Amino acid sequence: MKTHNNYNSLLRQYPFLILIHLILIIFIKTHGYAQAQTVRFVNINGEVIAEAESVLHNKSVYLPVDIIKDVFDPEMTYNYHLPKKQLILKTKDKEIRLRMGSKTVNIVTDKKNVPINVPPQVIQGRPMLPMNFFQDILPIFDDIVVLYNPNLQRVRIIPKTAWEGNNDEAGKQFIVIIDPGHGGAEDNGCKGQNGLVEKDIVLAVAKKIQSLSKQEGFIIHLTREQDQYRSRIQRVQSTNKNQGQLFISLHCNASYSENQKGIRLYINNPNGQLRSKAGITKVIGQKGINILNQANYLKQSKDYATILQNELNFFTEDKITLKEFPMIALADVYMPAVLLELGFLSNTDDATKLANPDYISELAKSILRSIKLYETSINNSPDTANE
Ligand SMILES: [Zn+2]
Known part of the structure; x- marks a missing residue:
């Protein structure tokens, strides 16, 4: 009997509990915001320079106004005019006015209006700026490019000079050779539990980079355009014939351990730590195998690999380290070269x-960004300026 009474009283409380729930839901719906994750700001070298708490409002990430001064532009001052709901930002010789809730940004000094996809809003009593502001509007005033990775809540700030460089060398074409590993019926590479085959993935990524590069003015040659077999010698020959400024070999990984995951990045260093003492030392010791060619490009390979490493660390969760090994796959390539393993097909996450396809596309974009930054770094370097 006692249990029955308890049950009845619980039933009597139900409408009340449901009401509380409804009130909560309505409150959340009408206010429409929740504290989002911490946003991390990283510089061109991938170092974290600041963190900020963001607010999620109508599915958009908002940041406090102070972040501009603290992270992007120390010269920026701001004024919030409460009755007009207007935010006035001033930096150097520029003045910008934003109205809360308005999708128009007034650039006072240029006497023009610029649209913004997501409007600034007063959230929890203070003016907040949407992520779009930092990506689209701020670069108008400051010589920066702002990249945002919503998956990891990372914001990357790259100086425009590192991105665009000087276009004096516009006549010179930058040629990159991408080598999608394996190919053909006789060489599938490694296979995943979900039916993925290495040769297909690396070709998909290579082709994506190639198609995206058309807007960037690079020439990207692939060592194979389709599912065909290419020997190492054939790859090296076609690579050297095309006289590229950069060589990227794409592979995937597989391991007996399901836990092994993530991207791996390698450059060829004859003096590097040996990958497998049993296998490779013998090969290096043999006469007739010349690993000096690629060794001449060790510094450039490392320069590019570092840029790529930073790009990938912005893109992906798992920290990517750069490894230096004597690598026969890169040894005969007469240009800066890296070998990139895109993930472990033996790991379910990877x-x-x-x-x-969206992941492939984002991965390709990251690699393409690294190529662009590397090209600019060479064009800007004093060593090549007088050539
Ligand atoms: Zn492979």
């Missing part, structure tokens, strides 16, 4: 990501 295989799921690599089966997703």
Whole structure:
């Protein structure tokens, strides 16, 4: 009987509990915001320079106004005019006015209006700026490029000079050779549990980089355009014939351990730590195998690999380290070269990501950004300026 009474009283409380729930839901709906994750700001070298608490409002990430001064532009001052709901930002010789809730940004000094996809808003009593502001509006005033990775809540700030460089060398074409590993019926590379095959993934990524590069003015040659077999010698020959300024070999990984995951990045260093003492030392010791060619490009390879490493660390969760090994696959290539393993097909997380065309596209964009930054770094370097 006693249990029955308890049950009845619980039933009597139900409408009340439901009401509380409804009130909560309505409150959240009408206010529409929740504290989002911490946003991390990283510089061109991938170092974290600041962190800020963001607010999620109508599915957009908002940041406090102070972040501009603290992270992007120390010269920026701001004024919030409460009755007009207007935010006035001043930096150097520029003045910008934003109205809370308005999708128009007034650039006072240029006497023009610029649209913004997501409007600034007063949230929890203070003016907040949407992520779009930092990506689209701020670069108008400051010589920076702002990249945002919503998956990891990372914001990357790159100086425009590192991105665009001087276009004096516009006549010179930058040629990159991408080598999608394996190919043909006889060489599938490694296979994943979900049916993924290495040769297909690396070709998809290579082709994506190639198609995206058309807007950037690079020439990207692939060592194979389709599912065909290419020997190492054939790859090296076509690579050297095309006289590229950069060589990127793409592979995937597989391991007996399901836990092994993530991207791996390598450059060829004959003096580097040996990958497998049993296998490679013998090969190096043999006469007739020349590993000096690529060794001449060790510094440039390392320069590019560092840029790529930073790009990938912005893109992906798992920290990517750069490893230096004597690598026969890169040894005969007469240009700066890296070998990139895009993930472990034996790992469920990696295989799921690599089966997703959006992931492939974002990965290709990251690699393309690294190529662009590297090209600019060479064009800007004093060593090549007088050539
Ligand atoms: Zn491979």
